[in-house]
Amino acid sequence: MNAGTKFAIGAVLIVGSVGYLMASGIKETGQYFLTPSELAQRVSADPTFYDLGLKVGARVVPGTVEKETATQTLRFHITDGTVNYPVIFRGLPPDTFTDSVEVVVEGRLQRDGVIHATDVLAKCGSRYEAVPKA
Amino acid sequence: MTLLGSIALWLALLMGLWGAVTGFVGGLQGRSDLQRSARHAVFAMFAALAVAVICLEVAIFQHDFNVAYVAGRTSRNLPTFYLWSALYSGQEGSLLFWATVLSLFAALAQAFTSARHRAYLPFVAAVTCLVASFFVAVMLFAPANPFARLPYTPVDGAGMNPQLQNPGMVFHPPMLYLGYISITIPFAFAIAALLSKKLDVDWLVAIRKWTLLSWLFLSIGLLIGMWWAYVELGWGGYWAWDPVENAALLPWLVMTAFLHSVMIQEKRGMLKKWNLALIIGAWLLSIFGTFLTRSGVIASVHSFTQSPVGYFFLVFLLLATAATVTLYVKRLPLLEAEATLESVVSREGSFLFNNLLFIGIAFSVLWGTMYPILSEWVQGTKVTVGPPFFNQVNVPLGLLLLALTGIGPLIAWRRASLPNLRRQFAVPATTGLFVLLILLVAGMRDLGPLMAISLGGFVMGTVTQEFARGASARHRQYGEPLALAALRLVGRNRRRYGGYVVHTGMVLLFVAFAGMAFKTETQATLRPGESVSLRSPYGQVYTFTHVSVSQYDALNRRVTAALVEVSRDGKHIGRLKTEKRQHVDALGRNTFEPSTEVGIRSGLREDLYVVLGGLVNGTEQAVYRFTINPLVWWVWFGGFVLVLGGLIVLWPGGGPPAVQRSQAGYVVKLESKA
Numbered sequence: 087m088n089a090g091t092k093f094a095i096g097a098v099l100i101v102g103s104v105g106y107l108m109a110s111g112i113k114e115t116g117q118y119f120l121t122p123s124e125l126a127q128r129v130s131a132d133p134t135f136y137d138l139g140l141k142v143g144a145r146v147v148p149g150t151v152e153k154e155t156a157t158q159t160l161r162f163h164i165t166d167g168t169v170n171y172p173v174i175f176r177g178l179p180p181d182t183f184t185d186s187v188e189v190v191v192e193g194r195l196q197r198d199g200v201i202h203a204t205d206v207l208a209k210c211g212s213r214y215e216a217v218p219k220a
Numbered sequence: 221m222t223l224l225g226s227i228a229l230w231l232a233l234l235m236g237l238w239g240a241v242t243g244f245v246g247g248l249q250g251r252s253d254l255q256r257s258a259r260h261a262v263f264a265m266f267a268a269l270a271v272a273v274i275c276l277e278v279a280i281f282q283h284d285f286n287v288a289y290v291a292g293r294t295s296r297n298l299p300t301f302y303l304w305s306a307l308y309s310g311q312e313g314s315l316l317f318w319a320t321v322l323s324l325f326a327a328l329a330q331a332f333t334s335a336r337h338r339a340y341l342p343f344v345a346a347v348t349c350l351v352a353s354f355f356v357a358v359m360l361f362a363p364a365n366p367f368a369r370l371p372y373t374p375v376d377g378a379g380m381n382p383q384l385q386n387p388g389m390v391f392h393p394p395m396l397y398l399g400y401i402s403i404t405i406p407f408a409f410a411i412a413a414l415l416s417k418k419l420d421v422d423w424l425v426a427i428r429k430w431t432l433l434s435w436l437f438l439s440i441g442l443l444i445g446m447w448w449a450y451v452e453l454g455w456g457g458y459w460a461w462d463p464v465e466n467a468a469l470l471p472w473l474v475m476t477a478f479l480h481s482v483m484i485q486e487k488r489g490m491l492k493k494w495n496l497a498l499i500i501g502a503w504l505l506s507i508f509g510t511f512l513t514r515s516g517v518i519a520s521v522h523s524f525t526q527s528p529v530g531y532f533f534l535v536f537l538l539l540a541t542a543a544t545v546t547l548y549v550k551r552l553p554l555l556e557a558e559a560t561l562e563s564v565v566s567r568e569g570s571f572l573f574n575n576l577l578f579i580g581i582a583f584s585v586l587w588g589t590m591y592p593i594l595s596e597w598v599q600g601t602k603v604t605v606g607p608p609f610f611n612q613v614n615v616p617l618g619l620l621l622l623a624l625t626g627i628g629p630l631i632a633w634r635r636a637s638l639p640n641l642r643r644q645f646a647v648p649a650t651t652g653l654f655v656l657l658i659l660l661v662a663g664m665r666d667l668g669p670l671m672a673i674s675l676g677g678f679v680m681g682t683v684t685q686e687f688a689r690g691a692s693a694r695h696r697q698y699g700e701p702l703a704l705a706a707l708r709l710v711g712r713n714r715r716r717y718g719g720y721v722v723h724t725g726m727v728l729l730f731v732a733f734a735g736m737a738f739k740t741e742t743q744a745t746l747r748p749g750e751s752v753s754l755r756s757p758y759g760q761v762y763t764f765t766h767v768s769v770s771q772y773d774a775l776n777r778r779v780t781a782a783l784v785e786v787s788r789d790g791k792h793i794g795r796l797k798t799e800k801r802q803h804v805d806a807l808g809r810n811t812f813e814p815s816t817e818v819g820i821r822s823g824l825r826e827d828l829y830v831v832l833g834g835l836v837n838g839t840e841q842a843v844y845r846f847t848i849n850p851l852v853w854w855v856w857f858g859g860f861v862l863v864l865g866g867l868i869v870l871w872p873g874g875g876p877p878a879v880q881r882s883q884a885g886y887v888v889k890l891e892s893k894a
Contacts, residue, residue: 089560089561089562089563089564089566089569090560090561092564093561093564093569093572096564096569096573097572097573097576100573100576100577100580100620101576101580103616103617104580104581104583104584104613104617107584107612107613107616107617108584108587108588108613110612111584111588111605111608111609111610111612111613112588112591112603112605112609114608114612115605115606115608115609115612116591116595116603116604116605116609117603117604117605117606118601118602118603118604119592119602119603119604120601120602124601141604153834155745155833155834155835155836155837155841155843156745156836156841156843157745158743158745158833158843177743178743178831178833178834178843178845180455182813183813184813
C-alpha cells in the first residue's frame with residue numbers, strides 16, 4: 087500500500103469523524119427556533135411540542151415585565167404581534183433586557199401555557215447604538 | 221469638513237477604479253506606463269481615504285452633532301479616549317476604517333515588496349484597489365456615508381453604548397479588522413500569481429510576512445475580544461460561540477492551516493493547489509465575516525445592523541467567489557505537484573492531517589453558524605445549535621490537533637524510520653504520561669480535561685526536547701553557555717523556534733480552556749452582613765459577605781456599587797466591588813440600559829467573579845452571582861506567549877533568507893542519525 091492510499095484512508099477517517107460529530111451534534115443539541123405563532127401552530131398540531139427544549143424569538147410586551155428581585159424571578163410576556171406567551175425566568179437577566187426589547191427565550195413550553203425559560207438573550211435592541219428617541 | 225470628507229471618498233473611489241483598470245490591463249499587456257499609473261493610484265487612494273478619516277475625527281472631536289454619525293455614536297460627556305474609538309464603533313465609520321487600512325496596506329505592499337517580486341505588483345494593485353473601491357462604494361451608494369448630515373442639529377449626541385466604553389473595545393475591533401484586512405494582501409498576491417502564471421514558490425515568499433502579520437492581528441483581536449467579553453459582559457465566560465466570534469475564528473483557523481501547509485510547498489513543491497485554495501478561502505471568509513456582522517443575517521447579540529449594506533456584501537461575496545473560483549480552475553493544470561507523498565509517517569503527513577483537522581474545525585464552525593439559515597431554507601423551520609454543538613464537535617478535534625502539535629515536530633521530512641521515532645518520542649511521551657498520572661492521583665476523572673492537560677504535557681515535552689537538543693548542539697559546537705545557546709538558537713532560526721513558542725502558548729490556552737470545565741457558581745440575595753459560601757475545585761471554601769451598597773454620580777453615569785468581603789477557608793483575603801451603571805447624557809437623562817461592572821479577583825489558580833444583579837426594591841439587600849472560574853489567568857498569559865512567538869517569527873532581519881534553509885539543517889541531522 088503506497089503512502090497516497092494510506093493518507094487517503096487517514097483523510098477519510100478524519101473527514102468521516104468530523105461529519106459524524108457534526109451530524110450527531112446537531113441531532114443531540116439542535117433546538118427549534120420559532121416565533122410565538124409558529125410555536126402555537128406546532129403545539130396544536132403535535133402536543134409533544136410541550137416540554138421540548140426550544141428557542142422563541144419575539145418582542146417583550148411593554149408593561150408586562152415583573153421583576154421580583156428577592157427571588158430573582160422575572161415574569162414577562164412575549165409576542166410577535168399575533169400570539170402572546172407568558173414567560174417565567176429565574177436568574178439574572180442580561181443588561182440589555184428591558185421593556186419592548188427583542189429577546190430570544192430559551193426554554194420549554196409547559197402544559198400550563200407558560201414558557202419556563204432557562205436563558206433569556208436580549209437581542210441588543212440598541213444595535214450597540216442609541217435608540218433614536220422621538 | 222463633511223464636504224471635504226465626501227469629496228475625498230469620491231476621489232478615493234475614482235482612484236480605486238482607475239488603479240483596478242490600469243493594474244489589470246497594464247499587468248496583462250505588460251505596459252509599464254499603465255503599471256506605474258496603477259501604483260500611483262494606490263498611493264493616491266490611500267491619501268484620499270486618510271483625508272476622509274481625518275475629516276471624520278475632526279467632526280467627532282468638535283462634537284459636530286449635525287453629522288448623523290457623530291450624533292449617533294458620541295456625546296459631549298464621552299471620555300476623550302472613546303472619541304478615538306468612535307471612528308470604528310459604528311457601521312459607517314468602520315467601513316471607512318476598513319477601506320483606509322486596506323489602502324494603507326496596499327500602499328505598503330507597493331512600496332516595500334522586494335524587487336524580486338515586482339512582477340506581481342500591478343495585479344496586486346488592481347486587486348487591492350478593487351476591494352477597497354467596493355468598501356468606498358458601499359459608503360457612497362448603500363448608502364452608509366459617515367459624513368451624512370441630519371436635517372437638524374441635536375443639542376447633544378446619543379452617546380456610545382456603555383458596553384463599548386471599555387479599553388478592550390478600543391483595541392479589539394481595530395486588531396480584528398487589521399487581521400481581516402491584511403488577508404487581502406496575500407489574497408491579492410495569490411490572484412496576481414494566478415493571473416501572471418508565475419506560480420512557483422516566489423509568490424509565497426513575497427507574502428510570508430503578510431500572512432503572519434494577519435494571523436497575528438487576528439490572534440490579538442480574538443484574545444482582546446475574549447478579554448472584553450469576560451470583564452464587560454458579565455456572563456462569566458470568554459467564549460460563547462456567538463456567530464460573530466465564529467466569523468473571526470474562521471479566517472484564523474484557515475490562516476493557521478496555511479502557515480503550516482506553506483512549509484510543505486516551500487520544501488517539497490507539494491500542495492500548490494491546496495495553498496492557493498486556503499488563501500482564497502481565508503479571504504472569502506474575512507469578507508463573509510464582515511458580511512455576517514454587517515447584515516444581521518443571523519440572530520446574534522452582535523448583529524447590530526440590518527441595512528442594505530448586507531446585500532452589497534452578499535453580492536460582492538458571490539461575485540468574488542465566482543471570479544476567483546473560475547480563475548483558479550483555469551489555472552489548475554499549472555499547479556501540479558513536484559513531488560509525491562513518500563510516507564504518511566513524515567512531517568508532510570503530519571502537516572496534511574493537521575490541515576485536514578483545521579479545515580474540519582473551520583467547516584463545522586461555519587456549518588454550525590449557518591445552520592439556522594440552512595435549516596430554514598431546506599426544512600422551512602429554523603433550527604439553531606449553540607455552544608453544546610460546538611463543544612461536542614470541536615473538543616475531540618481540538619484534542620487531536622493538540623496531539624499533532626506534539627507529534628509533527630518529532631517526525632522527519634519525507635519518511636521517518638522506527639529507531640528514529642523511538643528516539644524522538646521517548647521523552648515527550650513519557651512527559652505526557654507522567655502528567656496524566658499526576659492528574660489521576662490528584663483525583664481528576666473528567667476525560668476532556670485529563671486529555672487536554674496530559675497532551676499539553678506531551679507537547680511541552682516535544683518543545684523542551686527541541687530546544688534542549690538545539691541548544692546543546694550549539695553548546696558543543698561553539699562552546700556557548702546553554703542559556704546563550706538557547707537564545708542564539710531562536711535568533712538563528714526564528715521561524716522554527718518562534719513556532720514552538722506559539723505552540724507553548726497554545727498548550728497554555730488548552731489547559732486554561734480545560735479549567736473552565738470546573739467552573740462553579742451560585743446566586744444569592746444577601747442583606748448587609750449575610751454571606752454565602754462556594755467550594756473551589758481545589759477544595760477550598762470561599763465565603764462572600766455582602767458589606768454595603770453605595771450610590772454616587774460619576775462622569776457620565778450614575779453608579780450603584782456593592783462591596784463584598786471575601787475570605788478563603790476562614791481567612792480574609794480582600795474586598796471586591798461590583799457596579800450597576802446607568803449612563804446619562806449631559807442633561808442627566810438616562811441613556812441606554814444599565815450595564816454591569818464585574819468584580820474580578822484574578823489569580824493563577826482561579827478567578828473570583830462577582831456580578832451585582834440588582835438591589836431589592838431600593839433597599840441595601842443585593843442580588844449577586846458568584847462564580848469561581850479556574851485557570852482563566854492562563855488564557856491571557858497563553859495568549860501573550862502565543863503573540864510573543866508570532867512576533868519572534870515575524871521580526872525582520874536575523875537569520876538567512878529562509879526558503880530552502882529553514883528546515884534543511886533539521887533534515888540532515890535526522891537522516892544522518894537515522
